Amino acid sequence: MDGGRAADSAGRRSLLLLRVSHLLPHHPQVRLAEDQPCTGRRGHRRPADGLGGPRHSAVGHPSPGSRRRTLVRQAEEHWEDDVRRFHRMFRHSTDTELVVLVGNHDIGFHYEMDWFKLQRFEKVFNASSTRIVTKKGVNFLLVNSVALHGDGCPICQSVEKELIKLSRDLNCSLQNSQSGSRVMDSCEGSQLYPPTPPIMLQHYPLFRVSDAGCTGQDAAPPEDRHLLFREKYDVLSKEASQRLLQWFKPRLILSGHTHSGCEVLHDNKYPEISVPSFSWRNRNNPSFILASVSPGSYALSKCFLPEESTVIGVYCSAGACLLLLLLAHCLWMKGLLQCLSLCLLGKHKSL
The missing domain is CATH 1.20.5 (Single alpha-helices involved in coiled-coils or other helix-helix interfaces)
Known part of the structure; x- marks a missing residue:
């Protein structure tokens, strides 16, 4: 959600939901030795020569290890510059809460993702990449969609485990509201949330074949709308999309990634809105969504820059x-x- 804001009058606070991805340039990804890509095993750091000094391949030439450390340092400087730029672009008053959604420009595509980049993101924005944010009785489900490839990688397993737990908590909250104060045995120990279906926020859209059915001034150009999307790259896979819909039955899905706007109705009951890019780098007419949300309804307005x-x-x-x-x-x-x-x-x- 590129700029949805819901007022919270009780605490005089408002909720500003943003996504980092595509606001920041995608710098080359550099991994630390012990943080291999998601699909690989964790590696081991090669020992240095002598008494721990740097390894040199020739006199006057830095070793591959020192060049690698230089690349890591440069990547970290790029990341810090991007974070500062992000906070300058989305500076906000103290009565506004900033909630950031993870995407592929933050932790890399699935084959680039590792624990180091994920934990770096979570540390900077002080939050888990998959969680529920509740405001005024409204549940916002934030999904790390980069980790939904279903290939059993360690990060994917961790995210799916958390999603299953959140799904159980939400379903138990709904069942508990219907059964009164009695807590079902299967829901023992679950965390209770307001008994309303969540609004699901994720970077990758749910599976769709193309943008052929998308219209509007922020839709993809007519010559690009019939290009077929690639599963697990442009959109989530069919399997991952169906699992999310079955687990959470969201009343609204907000996604991004494609740089263009689109409205889709999944299974004739789950509406999804792909929010176009907020940056001139990606399109001539960037926009964001202003949302007014209550436990029983929502209203969306698209605002163009x-x-x-x-x-x-x-x-x-x-x-x-x-x-x-x-x-x-x-x-x-x-x-x-x-x-x-x-x-x-x-x-x-x-x-």
């Missing part, structure tokens, strides 16, 4: 006008100087 082409046109027009004014001013000054010189010359001749 100025088009990049319009801003560039205004700058060019303003520059051209300034240039014309400067030229006119120079011509006027030149005429004034000529007039003064003639007047002075006439007076000199009369003397």
